[in-house]
Amino acid sequence: MKNRLLLLLLLLTGFKPLFGQNNFNIRSGLMPQLAPFYHGVASGDPLSNRVIIWTRITPDSPTQPGELLTLNWRVSTDVAMNNIVATGTTNTSSLRDYTVKVDVTGLNPKTCYFYDFSYGGVNSLIGRMKTAPETAADSVRFAIVSCSDYENGYFNAYASIVERNDVDAVLHLGDYFYEYVASAGVDGRLAEPSNEIISISDYRSRYSHYRLDEDLRNIHQQYAFITVWDDHESANNAWKNGAENHTEGTEGSWTTRKASAKQAYFEWMPIRELNSDTSIYRKISYGNLLNLYMLDTRLEGREVQLAATDQQTNNPDRTMLGIDQYNWLANELGNSTAQWNIIGQQVMMAPLKAFGVVLNTDQWDGYPAERTKLYNHVLDNNIQNLVVLTGDIHTSWANDLPFAGYNSSTGAGSVGVEYVITSVTSSSSPIGFPSSVISAANPHIKWSDLSKKGYLVLDINQQRVQGDYWFCENITTHSTTVSLGNKFYVNSGERFLRNSSTVSSRNHSNCEQAPMIDPTINVSELNNELVWIGAYPNPFEKEITVQYNAATQGKIKVKVISQEGKLLQTIDYLTLEGLNYLKINGENLNSGTYQIQITDSKSNKLMRIVKL
Numbered sequence: 001m002k003n004r005l006l007l008l009l010l011l012l013t014g015f016k017p018l019f020g021q022n023n024f025n026i027r028s029g030l031m032p033q034l035a036p037f038y039h040g041v042a043s044g045d046p047l048s049n050r051v052i053i054w055t056r057i058t059p060d061s062p063t064q065p066g067e068l069l070t071l072n073w074r075v076s077t078d079v080a081m082n083n084i085v086a087t088g089t090t091n092t093s094s095l096r097d098y099t100v101k102v103d104v105t106g107l108n109p110k111t112c113y114f115y116d117f118s119y120g121g122v123n124s125l126i127g128r129m130k131t132a133p134e135t136a137a138d139s140v141r142f143a144i145v146s147c148s149d150y151e152n153g154y155f156n157a158y159a160s161i162v163e164r165n166d167v168d169a170v171l172h173l174g175d176y177f178y179e180y181v182a183s184a185g186v187d188g189r190l191a192e193p194s195n196e197i198i199s200i201s202d203y204r205s206r207y208s209h210y211r212l213d214e215d216l217r218n219i220h221q222q223y224a225f226i227t228v229w230d231d232h233e234s235a236n237n238a239w240k241n242g243a244e245n246h247t248e249g250t251e252g253s254w255t256t257r258k259a260s261a262k263q264a265y266f267e268w269m270p271i272r273e274l275n276s277d278t279s280i281y282r283k284i285s286y287g288n289l290l291n292l293y294m295l296d297t298r299l300e301g302r303e304v305q306l307a308a309t310d311q312q313t314n315n316p317d318r319t320m321l322g323i324d325q326y327n328w329l330a331n332e333l334g335n336s337t338a339q340w341n342i343i344g345q346q347v348m349m350a351p352l353k354a355f356g357v358v359l360n361t362d363q364w365d366g367y368p369a370e371r372t373k374l375y376n377h378v379l380d381n382n383i384q385n386l387v388v389l390t391g392d393i394h395t396s397w398a399n400d401l402p403f404a405g406y407n408s409s410t411g412a413g414s415v416g417v418e419y420v421i422t423s424v425t426s427s428s429s430p431i432g433f434p435s436s437v438i439s440a441a442n443p444h445i446k447w448s449d450l451s452k453k454g455y456l457v458l459d460i461n462q463q464r465v466q467g468d469y470w471f472c473e474n475i476t477t478h479s480t481t482v483s484l485g486n487k488f489y490v491n492s493g494e495r496f497l498r499n500s501s502t503v504s505s506r507n508h509s510n511c512e513q514a515p516m517i518d519p520t521i522n523v524s525e526l527n528n529e530l531v532w533i534g535a536y537p538n539p540f541e542k543e544i545t546v547q548y549n550a551a552t553q554g555k556i557k558v559k560v561i562s563q564e565g566k567l568l569q570t571i572d573y574l575t576l577e578g579l580n581y582l583k584i585n586g587e588n589l590n591s592g593t594y595q596i597q598i599t600d601s602k603s604n605k606l607m608r609i610v611k612l
């Protein structure tokens with residue numbers, strides 16, 4: 001109803017607005033006390049001597065494209081930031097959407113660190129991170145997550161991982177967000193921008209929107225992330241030269257869209273940017289205990305998905321990884337001296353058939369020749385202790401990786417093991433068969449759960465790797481209650497899963513947590529001001545989205561003012577509490593610089609926009 005009223009008001013003015021508004025609750029809103037670091041802090045890709053740290057500034061008003069904003073950063077061994085061990089200065093600009101990324105070097109292995117940023121004399125939140133061990137390592141614990149759709153529910157899995165405070169880092173296996181047009185969200189959780197995201201501005205805006213979720217901001221603050229993208233960071237069922245959810249022409253070129261998706265990913269995610277700024281496959285070592293190989297089965301080299309009956313499926317040259325990535329992986333595995341070789345990737349590696357027919361050719365089943373080549377490489381070179389971690393399908397599976405002569409009773413003939421991790425929130429893909437039927441037809445699948453949401457805790461020591469499946473009580477209300485779904489382990493020297501009778505646990509306390517924002521403080525208690533978040537894209541060609549936060553619901557005026565100070569439009573606007581997104585169609589404006597002014601009873605904000 002409110003939106004209809006607004007639309008009417010704006011139409012009467014002759015202006016052409018398009019709306020996207022959310023009545024956010026406190027879990028997903030903007031916290032003015034974090035200014036200008038509203039999106040918090042993050043860290044990622046921990047090595048034994050270096051970790052990426054990340055933040056984003058939201059300046060009061062957009063800057064010129066080449067204008068640099070200078071920040072300071074520091075790293076300490078104590079949460080009070082007294083024992084500073086590294087400091088530096090860096091800068092950012094609108095060219096990278098005001099995101100900031102520093103690869104902090106010279107750190108000690110297996111050590112907890114705290115870090116923050118400052119800009120204009122204001123400090124960010126303090127983040128926490130832990131470096132990897134250098135040589136000897138008794139044990140490591142990761143939380144593994146994937147598929148976090150903001151609209152489908154609360155990020156309770158993230159909140160639970162923060163609360164349990166017993167893992168060293170978080171692995172996100174992709175579908176960090178979804179590219180779709182906004183639709184009916186749980187509890188009013190609507191994606192922004194409301195359109196399907198296609199342009200660089202769209203992708204940036206959606207990262208911004210997700211990162212204002214309190215649970216996502218908190219988990220990034222407390223743990224280093226090791227991430228890969230899946231398809232939805234670009235578009236559904238993406239492959240090298242296209243995607244199911246991309247229409248060439250009407251949605252522009254895939255080349256451009258893919259480049260935009262990648263650029264925003266590198267800007268917003270705490271991932272180390274390697275020699276090539278377009279690839280994400282990489283190795284992260286945790287001493288002699290494990291090598292973690294993070295793969296890109298989507299954009300790097302994947303050939304198009306085929307129907308299950310297509311004879312080309314079995315073409316020996318068919319690839320999901322691409323030649324360069326496959327050769328890199330094969331070489332790394334062949335040279336590995338680590339106790340465990342752990343692959344973090346997107347789509348299920350174990351076969352999945354019903355009545356002899358492959359169920360999902362988007363998975364490794366659609367690329368069988370390359371899977372066979374990899375299995376042969378592992379066995380021919382006696383590569384031991386292979387563990388595959390998989391996301392993508394929003395359900396939980398515990399699999400052996402069967403090869404020639406596989407015996408499900410003894411595990412003989414298995415190449416390694418696979419943990420498929422359910423989604424944080426994304427809805428479960430319909431399989432069409434109960435778990436019992438799936439395991440009967442696919443005896444290498446030891447267990448599956450086809451509905452629950454949550455995460456996996458992977459506990460690794462020299463003797464065994466154990467994966468514990470933890471499930472959220474629900475995702476429709478905010479809750480940190482979880483329950484244990486199941487638990488499987490693989491012994492060193494074996495290649496098959498065993499059901500465990502006990503849950504894994506950490507045998508020593510974790511680092512002290514970094515102090516978090518008190519979520520019980522209501523935004524309206526802090527101030528009554530409007531806060532600009534941004535305007536995307538700026539400069540713009542046809543349409544610009546103005547993003548701001550209002551402490552309270554109420555009437556505001558939106559004015560469009562020329563560079564000469566001439567008032568071009570005045571719009572009466574009923575704004576909602578929380579984040580607001582005002583889309584303005586500026587097709588009728590001439591090229592040039594304008595001011596957008598918004599005014600409520602307490603404050604008056606100006607933002608400069610540029611029409612190309």
Ligand SMILES: [Fe+2]
Pocket residue numbers: 147148175232392393394426
């Ligand atoms: Fe997904």
